[in-house]
Amino acid sequence: MTLEVEVMADQIRRAFRGESWHGPSVLEVLAGVSAEDAAAHPIAGAHSIWEIVLHMTAGYRLVLRRVRGEDAQFSLVEGWPPVPALSSEAWLESQRTLEELNQQLQSAVRTFPAERLSQALGSEYSAYTQFCGAPQHDVYHAGQITILKKALAAARGAA
Template identity: 40%
Template structure:
């Protein structure tokens, strides 16, 4: 098995597979209603829906970083987008579908890489102060860790509705 295949396996396990850390993101979101997703059961904490939008942003940013070979980042508004004006079940399902689509697009890009690419470093941009140091390898493993971290947050937020 190549390192790229291992990375793809980790992305799949964290998103909708058999994750070592616990339920996958998809399993953790299973059964969450739009009202629950939009709620803020913990003062000062993001809602489940906001976390899903944040995860989508970062999956898209990492794909864009790989596509452009540049260290780009989201704006503050992109990093933690607000909820849509309409927060009904259709909008909630669309938010989850957007995350799934972004995830599949990223996996397609990662699958096009070679193991040798994992040592490459992103080209920094002068106007983007925040950085993710290290090679593609660190970037991709970091995104798997990021996804699992927020999956844990969602799992805790769900407990407010149990």
């Protein structure tokens, strides 16, 4: 393992688990979110927390498929899959799946041959771009989740 792939895997871990300078990680912003809150749409026209989690899951799956050699793309439905029926169990399963796939991505990056980082990986984007993009994508969506949580809290305060 080279330092470069280790640094990328560490950034994927930090954006998801914590210990990063940018602010709260994905797991930190999801802590304490109920299934009801995850499914809520407190901002008109915006995705719900649950929809964002499923989208992030789809992103991890896409990159992992590409690492396995597929020229994988996904449709709008694959990128934004429907939320399952509302239940605490389904919400916990969505979070567990997200966490498992994040771990799989970290492992895949750690074992990826550094000499292939500049090569296209199942799309027009290089492996390097996709591996660096994964934590950027996480941070972007963690920010959205934070805003949705604030909107939910504000709606409760107004009620």
